[in-house]
Amino acid sequence: MQRTTIDQGAYRGPERRRHTVFVTHNSEYHCRDGVCVAVRNRTTGQFALEHDAIGRRLTGSLRLTPNGVAAASPPDRPGMGEQLCFSSGHAGDFHDLITSSLQHIERPPKKVVKRYPAEAPPA
Numbered sequence: 001m002q003r004t005t006i007d008q009g010a011y012r013g014p015e016r017r018r019h020t021v022f023v024t025h026n027s028e029y030h031c032r033d034g035v036c037v038a039v040r041n042r043t044t045g046q047f048a049l050e051h052d053a054i055g056r057r058l059t060g061s062l063r064l065t066p067n068g069v070a071a072a073s074p075p076d077r078p079g080m081g082e083q084l085c086f087s088s089g090h091a092g093d094f095h096d097l098i099t100s101s102l103q104h105i106e107r108p109p110k111k112v113v114k115r116y117p118a119e120a121p122p123a
Helices: none
Strands: 019-024 027-032 035-041 057-065 068-073 083-087 096-107
Touching: 027 096, 035 057
Parallel strands: none
Antiparallel strands: 019 027, 019 096, 027 035, 057 068, 057 083, 083 096
């Protein structure tokens, strides 16, 4: 999967880094290979030990309006202002998690990745 939402500098090949941080108003959703492995509160800087997004796959993003869904994006190209959708992928689990609006996307420093709570179970 090639990501185009993050500045890759002079490198023009496929994206090889596995970690991405999706930043919303209150939270940072830390993902490894498209699966949420940690959620951090932006105010306190603390990782949540339990959060409904952990272990769920980023399945896309939505732009919601008062009239309904205005746009949907694939998981590898969420748009700024869209709301991320995390799903378990299990048949019969209709409890997807939808975040607040995406403010920006970044790469976590290695020191932050090392602080992630326990490995999330596979989605």
